[in-house]
Amino acid sequence: MLDLFAGCGGMTRGFLDEGRFMGIGAVEVDRAAAATYAANFDPDGRHTFAGDIAGYTDVPRVDVVIGGPPCQGFSALGKRDPADVRNQLWREFVRVVRESDARMFVFENVDRFAKTPEFQLLLQAASEEGELADFDTQVFRLNAADYGTPQKRIRTIVVGSRVGPVDAPRQTHARTSGEGLEQWVGLRQAFLEGPVVLDAQVRETWLPESVVDFQGHEVPGTFKLRDLHITRNHDLISEVRYAHIAPGQGRFDLPDDLQYPCWRRHTRGAGDVLGRLKWDEPAVTIRTEFFRPEKGRFLHPQWENGGDQVNRALTHAEAAVVQGFDERHLWCGTKAEIARQIGNAVPPPLARAIADVVARRLTSG
Incomplete structure (x- = not known):
């Protein structure tokens, strides 16, 4: 082929x-x-x-x-x-x-x-x-x-x-x-019960420092799936917003004082924006900016009101698993380049x- x-x-x-x-x-x-x-x-x-x-x-x-x-x-x-x-x-x-x-x-x-x-x-x-x-x-x-x-x-x-x-x-x-x-297959099965178990608590924000020669050019890599289990540093107001969104909810469920000013003027459309996924359902379509909750329903499904919450977007590794990749697959590129590869796959x-x-x-x- x-x-x-x-x-x-x-x-x-x-x-x-x-x-x-x-x-x-x-x-x-x-x-x-x-x-x-x-x-x-x-x-x-x-x-x-x-x-x-x-x-x-x-x-x-x-x-x-x-x-x-x-x-x-x-x-x-x-x-x-x-x-x-x-x-x-x-x-x-x-x-x-x-x-x-x-x-x-x-x-x-x-x-x-x-x-x-x-x-x-x-x-x-x-x-x-x-x-x-x-x-x-x-x-x-x-x-x-x-x-x-x-x-x-x-x-x-x-x-x-x-x-x-x-x-x-x-x-x-x-x-x-x-x-x-x-x-x-829901996310609970994919993240916790499958061959790739990924810890919900993530602290790493960068890929390991490594490069590979590809046809005469240096490219970051190669990285294993678990190397992609990285997050972003969200500001405090973003984390507060995320903490108010339960599984299945989105930006329309935020209290008025936490709405972005532009959202107060636009009360229709984009219902998935700042949305949280559900443990026992498949994810929505993974896109190339899955690491930004403001772009879609990409918040991690772990949420308990007043309890154990994971207030971040999917990691690159989680998004790859959602796409059906396993630990055999190796990755090359920057964080943004690998995100595009995952979202377009x-x-x-x-x-x-x-x-x-x-x-x-x-x-x-």
């Missing part, structure tokens, strides 16, 4: 965990993310192309091309500018699919992508007269929580195949258990479920 817009390697991790795939190439323009990918899957850095995909011309022959072009141009959180150059990167994805002679491709993006003009153009590319006319294209709307990820993260998945259609990935979890499905459990149906089709077709 070949991973385009590979990021930190979430999609590759899921495909390799499925057991029938071998990665022989990756493209990622962000150097720190490319270094993270290489640290995990390409220690010699020989098949990791760290640059603009437009310059990726030595395309290997593969069975499947996977990847998710940057979503910011489509995201509800962005400006949704039709002219955003990032909205056109799917065309490079199509080019590489053709040049690789792949039998299948997997294209991942935000839920909103299915409602964009670019999505319609992608479908046109797979029509009778398009560049991907020989691919049978299917579209799935998948929630990562339905596949064992402790996070409600809905994504549009486009699967193209020249060897016949694929089944929808087999759901393993649901909001409530029953009929052969397990209950969604494809959850490995979701990728593994997709890999299963792709492998079944490839081996039967």
Whole structure:
């Protein structure tokens, strides 16, 4: 397989965990993310192309091309500018699919992508007269929580195949258990009962001092998951605000004297801002600024009125676990760079479920 817009390697991790795939190439323009990918899957850095995909011309022959072009141009959180150059990167994805002679491709993006003009153009590319006319294209709307990820993260998945259609990935979890499905993985299970137990009390605010050489450049790293269990120094007024917010609550639940002045004027929208997560539910969608509670529902779920409270946002390590990464995964980059990698990643459990149906089709077709 070949991973385009590979990021930190979430999609590759899921495909390799499925057991029938071998990665022989990756493209990622962000150097720190490319270094993270290489640290995990390409220690010699020989098949990791760290640059603009437009310059990726030595395309290997593969069975499947996977990847998710940057979503910011489509995201509800962005400006949704039709002219955003990032909205056109799917065309490079199509080019590489053709040049690789792949039998299948997997294209991942935000839920909103299915409602964009670019999505319609992608479908046109797979029509009778398009560049991907020989691919049978299917579209799935998948929630990562339905596949064992402790996070409600809905994504549009486009699967193209020249060897016949694929089944929808087999759901393993649901909001409530029953009929052969397990209950969604909540944060209590993810943080306290899983293979990675993370102490709620955190004092470290910086990554260890370490650098690695990646293709002739020094990049901070490599860091283990527990090295990412770091917090920020919040000012007193912020901690007081956090202490007033119970699980499931947000900024609308603050007393008036603790509201930001701008919030007093805006009483609608952004209900998740300064929100606290719940122990026995999956997290909301992890974004690239999960370490800032003012950006969403990212406060740690531990809260007891007048008792044991954890008044901080998720750490980088907790956010990585919420995305479905485990202690095998290594990380490179600054705090901000690693946060972007985590927030932009494809959850490995979701990728593994997709890999299963792709492998079944490839081996039967």
